């Protein structure tokens with residue numbers, strides 16, 4: 001094995017260098033982005049909210065956006081080992097995200113180093129990175145940032161002092177600040193000085209000025225030779241930012257997302273180093289604070305997060321901004337899953353065994369349409385890149401019935417089947433109790449699987465009535481929403497399970513075009529179950545697509561074909 005030659009001071013971690021001593025390369029996947037939903041009218045530019053692992057997302061954005069993003073802010077997990085849960089309505093907790101990275105500091109650093117390299121390549125020549133962290137990792141991230149961007153491109157260690165955060169009884173000083181490391185891509189960058197109001201009100205100050213001859217700042221003097229004073233209630237912002245923490249009782253800005261940052265912090269960052277019309281990005285966007293501020297300040301934006309709850313919270317938050325430009329929700333869809341399968345498993349049966357293990361099942365050999373067994377139930381695992389079809393369900397149900405088994409669980413990523421209640425009824429007629437479960441995206445996250453917080457949710461279905469209140473006019477009324485087999489989780493009303501619903505009035509492809517939407521917020525818990533009306537310009541057959549997102553962050557879509565004449 002070659003020895004690594006240490007020629008400079010640097011931070012190393014297991015895996016940074018290959019065994020032959022060469023620096024390991026950052027994977028640069030280039031996968032096609034799929035548009036899942038669009039909001040707002042057609043436009044030359046649509047802001048982008050992308051659901052997926054930012055390593056693959058950034059790699060895939062390089063072709064179009066390398067050297068084009070003017071400002072990137074990231075607020076990655078801090079490796080605190082904490083779980084961040086969100087309340088899924090009454091009495092339930094779901095994981096928003098888990099702040100551990102493969103548990104070891106080394107793998108956390110490897111994860112960050114790979115991402116910082118992609119960020120550098122995406123930044124425009126005059127671009128800046130603002131890297132938000134805290135005492136857990138700021139010392140380590142500074143070392144990696146210096147290596148990736150060059151120590152000479154480090155501009156500031158900004159201290160965000162949240163003076164109003166309540167800290168319990170700790171036997172040391174309370175940690176009441178985060179750190180934002182500011183790097184420029186090159187010598188030329190944007191800096192707009194910021195002015196703020198003084199907390200103490202007006203003060204009397206000496207007037208200071210630059211003396212060219214002395215090459216120093218001196219007291220300015222009046223015509224009478226006396227030093228001059230001025231009164232001011234403003235100050236130039238320095239590298240300590242006193243900005244209040246979001247308060248739990250706040251129902252306007254606070255979306256209830258753990259680790260959500262205040263908009264005032266992001267406003268200052270964006271106003272310091274970007275201008276209206278610039279393209280800005282946040283690749284760990286969480287609840288979308290940066291995107292929300294970018295939208296309000298007329299920046300174009302790209303956001304990314306791998307958590308379904310972060311993406312859903314961001315979507316609702318953006319919809320609440322008025323006026324708002326058009327945006328799209330994208331993902332790498334099956335391509336991300338294929339990539340994950342390729343990297344982690346040598347043969348497909350390893351993938352199947354992995355999913356079975358996560359589901360608490362054992363592999364079962366010798367059955368063509370069934371892969372495993374969990375207690376008395378047979379289990380079928382869907383492929384990463386093909387939707388489950390009616391034929392696949394039928395074949396598995398028939399096999400189950402033939403082998404005299406009474407229960408079958410089918411786990412799938414995508415579904416191209418009849419409504420799930422129809423499938424379970426048909427299976428029931430053959431004597432098989434059928435459970436259809438969604439494989440969650442979390443199975444691809446190493447930290448999720450290590451800690452086994454992956455939950456397979458049962459499929460849901462809705463009942464809706466399409467009314468025609470006038471000529472060529474449609475209106476949707478939700479009549480029922482059922483998550484099949486929600487054992488132990490009973491709400492008083494079916495609508496309590498719904499967090500958001502939307503209508504695409506004229507569905508023509510896999511992309512959902514939002515024509516009307518309603519959702520719950522922390523402030524407004526009521527949800528209308530009748531949509532607004534929509535008037536078509538001409539008659540004909542239309543496919544109305546209704547999308548429901550439930551309180552667990554899962555999506556259910558259903559199409560209704562209606563004739564308008």
Ligand SMILES: C[S@@+](CC[C@H](N)C(=O)[O-])C[C@H]1O[C@@H](n2cnc3c(N)ncnc32)[C@H](O)[C@@H]1O
Nearest residue numbers: 053054075097260261284286287289305306307
């Ligand atoms: C500290 S939170 C960001 C909070 C955000 N600044 C806000 O104001 O809401 C970190 C986020 O990074 C996301 N995340 C972690 N690893 C990621 C990855 N590899 N790709 C994309 N997002 C990731 C988590 O899901 C989480 O939402």
